[in-house]
Amino acid sequence: MKMIMAVIQTHKLDDVRQALNEVGVMGMTVTEAKGFGRTKGHTEIYRGAEYQINYIPKFKIEVVVEDSVSDKVIETITETANTGKIGDGKIFVWDIETAIRIRTGEQNEQAL
């Protein structure tokens, strides 16, 4: 199985979720993250002075899927999360050894 972790623009979350749903992804875990990359954050004005907000709010998505579907999933995310603007984010993939469904104790493929 593969862990597919993607950092995306916050307003893209709903689209990505739906798209993944359609390609049959049963579950995902999302965490709020602050991103830092080429896009160097935004500025806020406070009483005449500009302040640099270094981090941009992002959502971090983690999806574990069977090897077979991982390419499809990656593709789906890349397409739906893409706005063509700097800051669209990244996808990182690595191998998962074991997956367990806590409720049932089922393992690996069955657990996804």
Added chain:
Amino acid sequence: MKMIMAVIQTHKLDDVRQALNEVGVMGMTVTEAKGFGRTKGHTEIYRGAEYQINYIPKFKIEVVVEDSVSDKVIETITETANTGKIGDGKIFVWDIETAIRIRTGEQNEQAL
């Protein structure tokens, strides 16, 4: 060493923490997450209309342990985090190459 990442019900956190403590886990890192899986979230009523809250608050636990104890730890989490209800969550395991304790620079087993 293994990274054991578990997504659990929020109200199970204290139990899991204690249980892990008892099996000798020295440390863990927890992040708030929003889960999405079989359990399709809950509904809230607002002025007569029902709204679907797609995500369920979950806690994501990350524990890095020596290979030798990883099965024990996985077992412990599976047991204590289990309520038998849909939404209990998942455990994912993968290999860690290096671990370092920032304070001392100790590496791997010594760092855990």
Added chain:
Amino acid sequence: MKMIMAVIQTHKLDDVRQALNEVGVMGMTVTEAKGFGRTKGHTEIYRGAEYQINYIPKFKIEVVVEDSVSDKVIETITETANTGKIGDGKIFVWDIETAIRIRTGEQNEQAL
């Protein structure tokens, strides 16, 4: 490529970010985390009674870099995040198979 995940003291974030910048790290993702380890959290007083706050707020940093620079990056984090006090945190490293820049679809090294 390597995923370098570090759990650090919250007030060290800015320093670490700058240091990483200087060694050429282009991007990172940060999430708020609650840490639990040797440092057993702090106590708060409320109306004469002491309460144990089990978790300590930490920042979790995730940086994906090319294998070649990973040691340098690890070193940099270890140095800048270090206060010598218990609770300084940990660094965990593992292999990444694929990295993709959503905006362009570029892969791996090009994506970082």
Added chain:
Amino acid sequence: MINAGDTSWILTATALVLFMTMPGLALFYAGLVRSKNILSVLMHCAAICCLASIVWLAVGYSLAFSGEGAYVGDLSKVFLSGVTRDAASGSIPESLFFSFQMTFAIITPALIVGAYVERIKFGAVLLISALWLVFVYAPVCHWVWGGGWLASMGVYDFAGGIVVHVTAGVSALVIAKMLGQRSGYPEQIQPPHAPWMVMVGASMLWVGWFGFNAGSALTAGTDASMALLVTHISAATASLVWLVIEWLRFGKPSLVGLVTGTIAGLATITPASGFVGPMGGFILGLAGGVITYYCVDLVKGKFNIDDSLDVFAVHGVGGATGTLLVAILILPAFQGVGLSDGVSVMSQLTVQATGVIVTAVWCLVATVIIVNLTKRLVGLRVDEEDEVEGLDYKAHGETGYKL
């Protein structure tokens, strides 16, 4: 001749009514939207408060409260020129009457904010509010309280069922319709991001409403005292009505539901607060609570209009309900003050209905024109992307929460 006791109460009432908007209403509305738009809502209310004050000083007060015209006042009191320091209005200084009325001119356009949150351009908020004050609020205020034609007909509107709630409610509906729904409506709309904030705002509105209704007596005596009492009873009753309906319907009474009932009860009693007794307050609370609850469904469910925070259903309908029912509940049989001699319930009811309908029509017409004009001049909606990312940063360069 100026009375210190009356003046003392109206000074207080003025502070209370300002408090209703700043921060009461602002918090009530800000808690209802999504967290990415909280600051924009607060900004709308605060900016309207400031702008309305200046407009009121410049022309509003004069158009509403000067001259003999049946339809609108004259310009003899622009910038309060000619109003001497010690000029009196009844038993209080005119400067105080001006300020008390100003706080009404502030909250009324601010009520409309609930119709267009999360998608409107800030410039449009200012332009619409200013034009609306001059062409809708000031005239209607003159009709009812400035000696205009409705006053001559003997309409009853103690604290603004017509002047405040019907005008705000109807115009809100029109603007919401013309502006269009929020993107992603209704699927992606979230329930209130901060119910606690909604409750705090509602509580401040409740307390402030004592100044609004009891202050409208313009004296500190039995009228003010009874107005305060019935206002409170109506608010409490309508709150319980919403609580019971939700409990029966969903098994879970909600905080936002209860306080929405509070506001409905307050809007409903407003026109009647000086004329009815405890029983009347209780009945108005019941009626207002039930009717507004089902109107919320109606507007959003049936008409499918995104009057986002239900301004029409809660204020417009509530205010109209009270304006009509006062014709009956004013009867001594309901502990009311009674109708003037020779006036029958039916004839009074006709007058009340006329007031509501004509005002509604005027609001409709004028608002359509104002919104179209605004569209031409500054545009109405922010672009899709800004709407998705949130007005707080896109329109005001700030973020609501940095924890």
Added chain:
Amino acid sequence: MINAGDTSWILTATALVLFMTMPGLALFYAGLVRSKNILSVLMHCAAICCLASIVWLAVGYSLAFSGEGAYVGDLSKVFLSGVTRDAASGSIPESLFFSFQMTFAIITPALIVGAYVERIKFGAVLLISALWLVFVYAPVCHWVWGGGWLASMGVYDFAGGIVVHVTAGVSALVIAKMLGQRSGYPEQIQPPHAPWMVMVGASMLWVGWFGFNAGSALTAGTDASMALLVTHISAATASLVWLVIEWLRFGKPSLVGLVTGTIAGLATITPASGFVGPMGGFILGLAGGVITYYCVDLVKGKFNIDDSLDVFAVHGVGGATGTLLVAILILPAFQGVGLSDGVSVMSQLTVQATGVIVTAVWCLVATVIIVNLTKRLVGLRVDEEDEVEGLDYKAHGETGYKL
């Protein structure tokens, strides 16, 4: 004959006392619980506010303030029947006196909320509060302020040391005991989830308390003015007492500690506020601050009762302290108004003690019965799982924070 100045002040005071509950007390309590229960606490206070208002109109006021009975009033004023619009009570309209007293009848059962938060069933909150108002509050109110037997004995309770704080405190303790501790108590209990909210609520209570104590003069003159002054001094002093104790004991004075002292000081001065001078206020602040601080430990530490937000220790004990000390601090030697002729400190102290003790006993008995009845009818506690997941969603279907 109605006085506009007095009426003006009591209109204001009524708004201030309502403000104490909505949202003052609600925020004070909501900030003290865990974030998963914030809305339920706000809901308890808001629902009690509405329900108590109706109960007060229906029977409460009549039972407390009508008739000649020594133990309870009669039903001659249910729904204010027979109370004409211009009926006066002293120099203010009776309708206003009714409303002012109503705000007391609202906050007293709301104070009790602090005893049962985070685990009680919402239905039980409503039932207990309603029954309690009728069978505990109304009678005791009649004893002290309605011409009942304690009044005849000449007890001193200016603004509710006995009527409000002793009743609420004792009943809170009883309910907490009968309800049992929160699951995971004390290990898993967390300190206040939002100390800033606690401070805001406490500040509103402080400001509102001016209406509570100075309003109890029912006129706008020297009594009200001095009551306001001593109230403020006692609050400030008790706050500093808590600050100093915490500083000495833990090296870190806390915000929640300081404002808890504020509330303690306010509760303590309440019964004495119309009778003592600045020095008396200062001494009451000292005494109330110290005693309540140690009573918090006592109840939770020794008795091991989960009176969750310390209603008994802060309000019950504070109110009782002030009720007793007034017998001494009323002396001119302490800038007080002095005892009535022929009354000695000892004899007055006996009267005061009688008032406190008999009231406490009555609260105990009646509350035990009420709680048992409620248990039978609707049940007391939510089930363990709901308690763990939090009342906000489980009982009200809402979540407190969506950032």
Added chain:
Amino acid sequence: MINAGDTSWILTATALVLFMTMPGLALFYAGLVRSKNILSVLMHCAAICCLASIVWLAVGYSLAFSGEGAYVGDLSKVFLSGVTRDAASGSIPESLFFSFQMTFAIITPALIVGAYVERIKFGAVLLISALWLVFVYAPVCHWVWGGGWLASMGVYDFAGGIVVHVTAGVSALVIAKMLGQRSGYPEQIQPPHAPWMVMVGASMLWVGWFGFNAGSALTAGTDASMALLVTHISAATASLVWLVIEWLRFGKPSLVGLVTGTIAGLATITPASGFVGPMGGFILGLAGGVITYYCVDLVKGKFNIDDSLDVFAVHGVGGATGTLLVAILILPAFQGVGLSDGVSVMSQLTVQATGVIVTAVWCLVATVIIVNLTKRLVGLRVDEEDEVEGLDYKAHGETGYKL
């Protein structure tokens, strides 16, 4: 002879001015800092409120308002000894005058908090505030309102342009300079962590300011009414000035910017509020808004002093502006009350300038001494590490948000 109407209004005004600090100013400031210091700021305001009250009772009031001295009062009224219950001050009880003035003595040192947030030791806050009240506030208050030398010169300061805003502003600047900048200033300083909280605080300050300025009439009549009106107009105007400047300069008007303008407008009108008319209020709003906006830049940008929340630029400069302009805007030509006979604008301007300058110099000298003394006795700054981790936990053992 005591007037119930006047007394009623000043009782209310006293509550309103306390409300300005608790929680108004506290929230305004707490929202502006970083979330790790929110509680410390609330704690500073609350503790100062309590401490100042006691100091005022002990010596402050006596030093300010007793005796014939030109520079300071005497000790004849310490602890209000000799002030009988029914002593009158004008048409209100002296006990009430004491309390009303006390609320000014509370908010003035609390304003200074904005200069030293996020880095000062809590002990230093208390010591500086207490000494400052005795050696700066009380004397200056005596000069202007207690029959001192500035009063004899005929200075105009209706509600505290000199006594409150100039003193607070100048001392704030001095303390900020002596304390040094926050670590990481300016790079690592973040914009306000909770703009919504800033807005709520500002709204409460606005409403409370009606008590501050209109209450300073000490009667409920035309003076109070006009003071309320001009206060409101100035606040609204200055808010719009900030809004417009930000809009032109950055394309995005901000909520924090608008409400900062509000406070600037309120500070500016304060000394003039009893003497000018609507036009004067409008002009003061314009002037105050523009000048304070650019002074914020000046202090932080040019002087590079970390007066963290801009106390000097907003309050000091605003208060001084109003104090000087009153000499012109008081003219009937601007709807003002007019100068006393034989007084020319120039001569009055000289008096006003003298008041501002001498007060500023005195604040400078005294504050330098007080701060140095405090440094010796308890130290000024927390150590670097505590500052980085935040004062909430390090100084008070609490954390602001537990969601």
